[in-house]
Amino acid sequence: MQIRLDIKxxxxxxxxxxxxxxxxxFDDINETVATALTKINRGGYKDTxxxxxxxxxxxxxxxxxxxxxxxxxxxxxxxxxxxxxLSLFQKAGFVRIEPLRKFPVVSxxxxxxxxxxxxxxxxxxxLDEELSADEKSVxxxxxxxxxxxxxxxxxxxxxxxxxxxxxxxxxGIPASKLLAQLDKGKRKALAKQYDKHFYSGCGKxxxxxxxxxxxxxxxxxxxxxxxxxxxxRLFK
Amino acid sequence: xxxxxxxxxGLSGLSAAITLAKAGRRSALVSLQPSERAQSVLAEGGxxxxxxxxxxxDSADEHFNDTMRGGVFLxxxxxxxxxxxxxxxxxxxxxxxxxxxxxxxxxxxQRNFGGQKKKRTAFAKSSTGKMIMTSxxxxxxxxxxxxxxxxxxxxxxxxxxxxxxxxxxxxxxDRYSGKSAGISGVVLLACGGMNGIFPEMTTGTTQxxxxxxxxxxxxxxxxxxxxxxxxxxxxxxISGKRCLVxxxxxxxxxxxxxxxxxxxxxFMEDRFPDLKNLSPRDVVxxxxxxxxxxxxxxxxxxxxxxxxxxxxxxxxxLREEIKSYLSIDPKDTPVPVKEGIHYFMGGIYxxxxxxxSMQGLYASGECTSLYHGANRLGGNSMLGxxxxxxxxxxxxxxxxxxxxxxxxxxxxxxDAGNFGEPASDELILxxxxxxLDAMGIVRNESTLDNALERLDRLSAERGYNDRENARFxxxxxxxxxxxxxxxxxxxxxxxxxxxxxxxxxxxxVAQYKNGxxxxxxxxxxxxxxxxxxxx
Numbered sequence: 167m168q169i170r171l172d173i174k175x176x177x178x179x180x181x182x183x184x185x186x187x188x189x190x191x192f193d194d195i196n197e198t199v200a201t202a203l204t205k206i207n208r209g210g211y212k213d214t215x216x217x218x219x220x221x222x223x224x225x226x227x228x229x230x231x232x233x234x235x236x237x238x239x240x241x242x243x244x245x246x247x248x249x250x251x252l253s254l255f256q257k258a259g260f261v262r263i264e265p266l267r268k269f270p271v272v273s274x275x276x277x278x279x280x281x282x283x284x285x286x287x288x289x290x291x292x293l294d295e296e297l298s299a300d301e302k303s304v305x306x307x308x309x310x311x312x313x314x315x316x317x318x319x320x321x322x323x324x325x326x327x328x329x330x331x332x333x334x335x336x337x338g339i340p341a342s343k344l345l346a347q348l349d350k351g352k353r354k355a356l357a358k359q360y361d362k363h364f365y366s367g368c369g370k371x372x373x374x375x376x377x378x379x380x381x382x383x384x385x386x387x388x389x390x391x392x393x394x395x396x397x398x399r400l401f402k
Numbered sequence: 403x404x405x406x407x408x409x410x411x412g413l414s415g416l417s418a419a420i421t422l423a424k425a426g427r428r429s430a431l432v433s434l435q436p437s438e439r440a441q442s443v444l445a446e447g448g449x450x451x452x453x454x455x456x457x458x459x460d461s462a463d464e465h466f467n468d469t470m471r472g473g474v475f476l477x478x479x480x481x482x483x484x485x486x487x488x489x490x491x492x493x494x495x496x497x498x499x500x501x502x503x504x505x506x507x508x509x510x511x512q513r514n515f516g517g518q519k520k521k522r523t524a525f526a527k528s529s530t531g532k533m534i535m536t537s538x539x540x541x542x543x544x545x546x547x548x549x550x551x552x553x554x555x556x557x558x559x560x561x562x563x564x565x566x567x568x569x570x571x572x573x574x575x576d577r578y579s580g581k582s583a584g585i586s587g588v589v590l591l592a593c594g595g596m597n598g599i600f601p602e603m604t605t606g607t608t609q610x611x612x613x614x615x616x617x618x619x620x621x622x623x624x625x626x627x628x629x630x631x632x633x634x635x636x637x638x639x640i641s642g643k644r645c646l647v648x649x650x651x652x653x654x655x656x657x658x659x660x661x662x663x664x665x666x667x668x669f670m671e672d673r674f675p676d677l678k679n680l681s682p683r684d685v686v687x688x689x690x691x692x693x694x695x696x697x698x699x700x701x702x703x704x705x706x707x708x709x710x711x712x713x714x715x716x717x718x719x720l721r722e723e724i725k726s727y728l729s730i731d732p733k734d735t736p737v738p739v740k741e742g743i744h745y746f747m748g749g750i751y752x753x754x755x756x757x758x759s760m761q762g763l764y765a766s767g768e769c770t771s772l773y774h775g776a777n778r779l780g781g782n783s784m785l786g787x788x789x790x791x792x793x794x795x796x797x798x799x800x801x802x803x804x805x806x807x808x809x810x811x812x813x814x815x816x817d818a819g820n821f822g823e824p825a826s827d828e829l830i831l832x833x834x835x836x837x838l839d840a841m842g843i844v845r846n847e848s849t850l851d852n853a854l855e856r857l858d859r860l861s862a863e864r865g866y867n868d869r870e871n872a873r874f875x876x877x878x879x880x881x882x883x884x885x886x887x888x889x890x891x892x893x894x895x896x897x898x899x900x901x902x903x904x905x906x907x908x909x910x911v912a913q914y915k916n917g918x919x920x921x922x923x924x925x926x927x928x929x930x931x932x933x934x935x936x937x
Contacts (some may be wrong), residue, residue, distance in 0.1 A: 296498035
């Protein structure tokens with residue numbers, strides 16, 4: 167099987183990006199974009215104009231869609247390279263591979279997502295004192311803890327931009343863990359931050375629904391957190 | 403000394419950073435990528451502690467005995483005693499940080515895991531590592547805000563700074579800007595198992611190149627038991643790596659079989675009637691190798707007997723994963739499985755307080771060789787990583803001081819210098835293939851000798867850079883340790899010496915001096931006695 171990979175490249179943020187097209191052969195229908203990038207980076211590939219393809223910068227760690235490192239825009243959709251099979255694009259014969267657009271580019275497909283971690287610090291997302299384990303919140307805490315901090319939900323969000331006051335679902339989901347776990351009296355400070363940096367900025371477009379590579383039901387967790395933090399009603 | 407430099411922000415590095423911060427000590431937490439991308443998030447099955455919540459009368463003593471027996475008595479007793487006796491408080495600490503362990507009637511519930519007869523493994527469905535990491539990351543964030551933990555989350559360890567035989571800091575490079583900095587302070591290596599020596603053949607992260615431990619080795623840090631590679635019995639091949647099928651699948655009732663003629667032969671149940679499918683990993687992996695040799699074909703993991711509730715509440719991610727990678731539903735169809743390299747019991751030699759052979763340098767987590775002897779029990783890795791990180795930090799707090807100097811870290815050096823250049827992919831794969839031929843589940847002296855000769859020839863082919871030379875040195879250490887251990891023990895099985903021989907009940911110790919690797923043996927109690935007042 168053969169496919170053309172159109173990879174958006176630039177050496178640094180200051181460079182003008184360009185598309186480099188690589189004709190790529192693969193045998194396994196389960197082969198992923200991550201594998202293709204790994205193989206291309208071993209060397210020996212030429213682009214469709216006959217130039218050697220230098221190593222493509224991208225981030226990768228687990229290859230099992232559990233770490234979020236390899237999030238990028240593939241075929242126009244933000245997703246994980248390790249979870250995107252090449253065969254998905256076989257009919258079209260090509261696929262465009264680009265870096266996430268909401269974050270500053272470092273080089274090629276690598277972006278600097280540190281704003282996400284800064285935002286979590288900014289809403290003081292931590293426990294001030296130890297929790298006593300509570301069975302009721304286990305399922306919500308589990309679902310929320312699955313967030314990869316990959317940034318896919320921010321990519322499709324019409325309200326999020328790096329540096330803005332609205333921190334997006336990538337902060338909303340982690341917040342929903344502690345909101346569910348904290349007792350009513352101790353939830354106040356976080357609830358205020360949630361209201362300020364999530365609830366009030368969210369346009370409820372729900373564009374982040376079904377985009378999460380970890381399969382987190384973002385809307386369900388949001389409903390739960392809105393109830394706890396904003397409407398102060400206990401649904402569970 | 404000022405801040406403590408922690409290399410690696412997984413379970414062990416985070417646990418250490420939090421423990422240091424609680425004691426008011428500053429740390430620089432250096433990792434190639436943020437903690438969310440650490441290999442620790444992949445850990446699935448659970449974490450062992452004799453919480454005794456299942457009414458089985460479990461105890462720390464039994465956890466100790468199982469860990470020693472599972473490791474075939476190659477771990478230091480004092481270290482394992484400390485690990486197992488502090489396990490319950492370690493798990494309760496995690497619970498107090500908000501880890502959503504599976505619970506019933508107000509208590510953490512525990513599951514069966516290999517090599518242990520009692521239900522001792524606390525878990526959060528099948529993503530225990532990810533759950534623990536999320537809570538530790540939240541906790542670390544609190545101290546980042548206070549300025550006690552400083553994150554360097556796209557930064558690479560280059561080398562140790564050594565002064566007169568003592569480690570006084572580390573050179574670190576910003577992957578994004580390419581610029582380096584020398585940071586002074588006590589160093590804790592929490593850089594994970596050496597997956598990068600075997601790219602694509604392990605269940606671990608692709609981030610780990612093995613360079614950190616290899617560099618420390620050729621800089622004079624002692625390694626031990628590097629021959630002890632754990633092959634996990636149940637892995638599946640996916641694009642670019644081996645993917646783990648958690649031991650919990652067998653803990654919850656999964657069964658291994660091979661086709662014997664027309665019938666399914668459940669060989670573990672027939673040949674190991676005591677622990678059956680939940681025998682220690684080395685035993686299961688070896689038996690899979692033998693039955694394949696005997697009957698041909700593949701070994702299957704039969705999980706069709708697990709009921710709907712178990713899939714939903716205890717193994718949801720596993721089912722999803724197998725469906726997506728193999729396009730089969732394990733609820734209806736047995737899954738073909740094979741052994742894959744999963745854990746490095748060997749690594750940096752430390753005493754029981756996690757001090758390495760070099761003054762000023764500590765190590766914890768999978769990069770060390772302290773707790774797991776010749777074979778690690780499932781559920782003990784996360785315990786060893788979390789407890790080890792805390793224990794190392796406590797020793798640092800007790801024995802070193804912060805001079806309070808606020809020397810700012812500035813990444814200004816263009817050329818990192820020694821060890822700055824990566825090893826070539828081509829060489830990495832060549833060395834990997836040589837090792838794989840000799841360091842499999844069944845080993846013998848002639849293939850080990852042959853591999854050493856091939857390494858010699860390869861190293862004479864051309865000049866190599868520092869990291870490449872370090873890789874050669876670690877590869878030699880592994881092969882030479884496997885050669886010198888002329889017995890079979892745990893993960894190390896020699897068909898030319900198939901019996902255990904207790905004259906080898908010692909750690910292999912690898913040292914690098916003047917360009918040469920040497921292997922000696924060290925008595926197990928030389929790691930030191932238990933530090934009685936450790937919390």
